[in-house]
């Protein structure tokens with residue numbers, strides 16, 4: 500028996516259970532075929548992205564469209580490039596982790612090495628019924644008003660599109676999916692329903708003008724009129740994408756109580772739709788406030804248009820558990836630049852849960868120098884647990900869903916540690932010879948540990964957790980004011 504057949508036999512035994520030797524080519528039929536062996540693996544692991552209107556450039560739905568990629572598929576799965584995934588498997592079990600097994604990898608490799616045969620159509624599994632490109636089956640879809648033209652060349656840009664809120668009353672939604680119109684030019688999308696500003700501080704406490712925008716003082720220091728003047732000074736209020744209302748950010752920084760509910764959903768290549776159903780929770784979408792869609796475009800050499808859509812599934816009954824997407828803005832001291840050449844620059848932030856809750860989802864966000872991010876819990880009884888440790892890759896900003904939400908009781912601390920590589924060894928690093936500051940441009944850095952919590956339906960989101968802001972006593976970075984009207988990014992690659 501050739502090594503190949505031994506190999507296939509082993510693969511067959513581990514992957515599919517015992518099989519009769521006759522299925523392994525003693526009659527001359529190809530041992531591994533697309534229809535029998537490969538397609539089921541592609542359906543389970545690859546077609547979410549590799550299908551028409553999916554985010555990947557080629558479809559793996561049919562033999563004809565997959566066949567030319569056989570060798571590339573083998574290489575991509577053997578070197579763990581596909582499916583994209585960066586979490587260390589030693590920690591909490593993740594629901595959206597790829598299910599590709601060693602046996603699957605062996606089967607894909609054997610198919611590539613044995614002539615990539617199609618096999619019998621009778622062996623084919625039923626097609627997966629992808630709904631016009633959607634992964635959820637949306638009840639309500641909103642989209643940008645008209646397609647946006649993305650030019651062939653030029654630098655990247657962030658655009659914001661404000662669309663009417665489709666909900667006439669506050670609505671519990673059970674999943675949200677963001678679908679870029681042309682994934683090849685969409686680097687990320689953030690969907691927000693901006694929080695209402697907190698009440699204006701009393702005029703006596705207000706200090707005027709620019710001075711206060713760039714200084715930090717305790718107490719309500721910024722007169723809304725001043726701040727809105729500054730914000731309005733940004734032409735069209737485009738760009739510099741902030742993740743929340745500027746007052747909310749200021750308030751978070753001032754008090755350490757976040758107005759954390761600043762994003763409804765986020766898309767980046769590789770993210771799954773946010774699905775709250777498996778945790779028996781839902782997200783509350785407030786009626787009456789417009790929806791802001793922030794899109795980061797990166798030209799890809801061909802002029803194209805993009806019409807990004809957002810789909811929602813609606814809860815049949817009011818939820819008793821609320822999913823809240825937390826985006827703590829100032830967990831680390833953003834005054835300290837990352838020194839030039841630092842290859843493993845560590846930043847650490849900590850927050851404390853102020854009420855019982857469940858942790859459900861994580862999405863580390865950094866920029867080109869991001870290396871890894873780790874979330875650790877210290878429970879009130881002193882017990883420690885690492886929940887997620889994930890490498891970071893700017894091109895694949897993944898969300899990680901806990902298979903089973905983790906209960907955190909009041910007083911539990913969450914420590915988030917991140918590393919950045921600002922050295923010349925980091926191929927993404929545009930300026931290894933310069934220190935890098937914190938900011939929203941891709942060429943700046945960030946350390947944003949986004950995470951999802953489940954709380955009682957009537958809990959106040961900004962009371963779920965608190966932290967000591969890292970930079971209360973220093974200059975207020977005001978990153979979104981510093982950035983220009985259309986934020987300019989380096990081209991991808």
Ligand code: HEC
Pocket residue numbers: 541544545546547548549554555556568571572573575576581582583599768769770
């Ligand atoms: C989360 C979405 C996603 C999943 C899941 C996924 N891919 Fe991909 N894949 C992409 C995208 C996007 C690209 C193109 C960009 C790139 O190459 O990084 C790609 C590129 C590829 C390439 C081309 C690589 C090259 O060398 O150019 C291969 C081969 C591939 N995928 C195979 C697979 C296989 C096999 C699976 C399943 C086992 C899979 N992918 C799962 C998104 C995905």
